[in-house]
Amino acid sequence: MRKLIVFPLAIAAxxxxxxxxxxxxxxxxxxxxxxxxxxxxxxxxxPGRSLVYSSHRLDQPDRAVTRALVMIHGAxxxxxDYFETATAAAFLAGALGNTVIISPRFASGDxxxxxxxLRWASRGNSWRSxxxxxxxxSTTSFNFMDEIVKTxxxxxxxxxxxxxxxxxxxxxxxxxxxxxxxxxxxxxxxGVTISYVVANPSSYAWPVAxxxxxxxxxxxxxxxxxxxxxxxxxVHTKYTFGPFDSTKAPSYNRWPAGLANLSGYAAGMNAEQLxxxxxxxxxxxxxxxxDVLPLGGxxxxxxxxxxxxxxxxxxxxxxxxxxxxLGAKHKAMIVSExxxxxxxxxxxxxVLPVIFP
Numbered sequence: 001m002r003k004l005i006v007f008p009l010a011i012a013a014x015x016x017x018x019x020x021x022x023x024x025x026x027x028x029x030x031x032x033x034x035x036x037x038x039x040x041x042x043x044x045x046x047p048g049r050s051l052v053y054s055s056h057r058l059d060q061p062d063r064a065v066t067r068a069l070v071m072i073h074g075a076x077x078x079x080x081d082y083f084e085t086a087t088a089a090a091f092l093a094g095a096l097g098n099t100v101i102i103s104p105r106f107a108s109g110d111x112x113x114x115x116x117x118l119r120w121a122s123r124g125n126s127w128r129s130x131x132x133x134x135x136x137x138s139t140t141s142f143n144f145m146d147e148i149v150k151t152x153x154x155x156x157x158x159x160x161x162x163x164x165x166x167x168x169x170x171x172x173x174x175x176x177x178x179x180x181x182x183x184x185x186x187x188x189x190x191g192v193t194i195s196y197v198v199a200n201p202s203s204y205a206w207p208v209a210x211x212x213x214x215x216x217x218x219x220x221x222x223x224x225x226x227x228x229x230x231x232x233x234x235v236h237t238k239y240t241f242g243p244f245d246s247t248k249a250p251s252y253n254r255w256p257a258g259l260a261n262l263s264g265y266a267a268g269m270n271a272e273q274l275x276x277x278x279x280x281x282x283x284x285x286x287x288x289x290x291d292v293l294p295l296g297g298x299x300x301x302x303x304x305x306x307x308x309x310x311x312x313x314x315x316x317x318x319x320x321x322x323x324x325x326l327g328a329k330h331k332a333m334i335v336s337e338x339x340x341x342x343x344x345x346x347x348x349x350x351v352l353p354v355i356f357p
Contacts, residue, residue, distance in 0.1 A: 033080030053083035072168030129256035130265030142265035153189035169342035173201030199286040202299035249302030288338035296340035
């Protein structure tokens with residue numbers, strides 16, 4: 001069984017169980033989502049910029065940093081909450097001292113923005129899938145993430161950084177899985193490895209036109225029972241795949257639900273190359289044991305429903321397909337006792353080594 005600790009960081013410091021070597025918050029390090037922990041990252045040569053919360057200065061040398069965690073918010077676009085989740089997790093893992101934590105903001109919809117702050121669409125090919133900014137047609141949300149990755153890979157400021165983890169939950173999980181597949185910076189940073197953590201998204205970019213058949217663990221009538229019984233904490237594997245009736249969802253295989261009609265950051269890319277990248281890039285899927293109800297902004301659109309009846313079933317089916325049919329060496333974990341809750345997922349003991357390798 002899991003040990004769940006979901007306190008805010010300040011409370012966790014006082015209430016966490018005794019450890020052999022208690023983690024220490026380095027002096028001057030940001031651990032709360034306050035204005036002084038905000039920084040701006042410019043994208044390309046345009047004046048466009050986007051906001052991040054960061055635990056360290058990104059423009060100053062820091063030899064203590066050996067890894068980075070980039071935590072992507074959900075549909076509520078609340079990077080402050082996700083930043084504090086990530087710093088709480090780092091505290092519990094004893095990783096605050098050598099980890100730079102970044103939580104970017106993808107402004108969208110009617111969000112209030114600062115001068116030159118980039119904004120993206122909230123639907124369709126949106127910030128979740130590398131969509132073009134509505135305020136700058138030359139910049140996509142994945143270009144912004146590329147800038148974050150390249151900033152972290154700058155050996156002048158982070159000479160000892162060797163690992164970057166890009167993680168996201170819910171809509172942020174959609175971002176993470178698609179960015180893992182299509183980004184153009186993976187493998188380009190000398191001495192730096194990148195891994196991806198995808199938690200409870202409502203949909204994936206399927207690599208082929210097949211979809212899970214509504215039998216076995218994808219049966220709508222029984223999928224919600226996946227959390228029950230002795231096998232509730234195991235990744236379910238009774239999924240089979242076949243052609244999908246496109247009359248039920250004519251755009252079911254268009255990007256970002258599939259690899260047809262690629263657009264935004266992915267425009268002009270080759271589907272076969274994307275399948276290869278998807279399989280090769282190290283990814284872990286975190287699926288809440290009880291994330292089986294249509295809550296928390298669950299995507300019930302025809303395109304998403306084509307991928308399975310619940311978030312958990314969609315993740316299990318996708319994981320099975322990419323590992324068994326594409327040869328991916330990905331990993332999947334059922335996060336015990338968690339529903340659709342980022343704090344529950346990322347502060348679980350078993351998850352800490354995944355986000356702080």
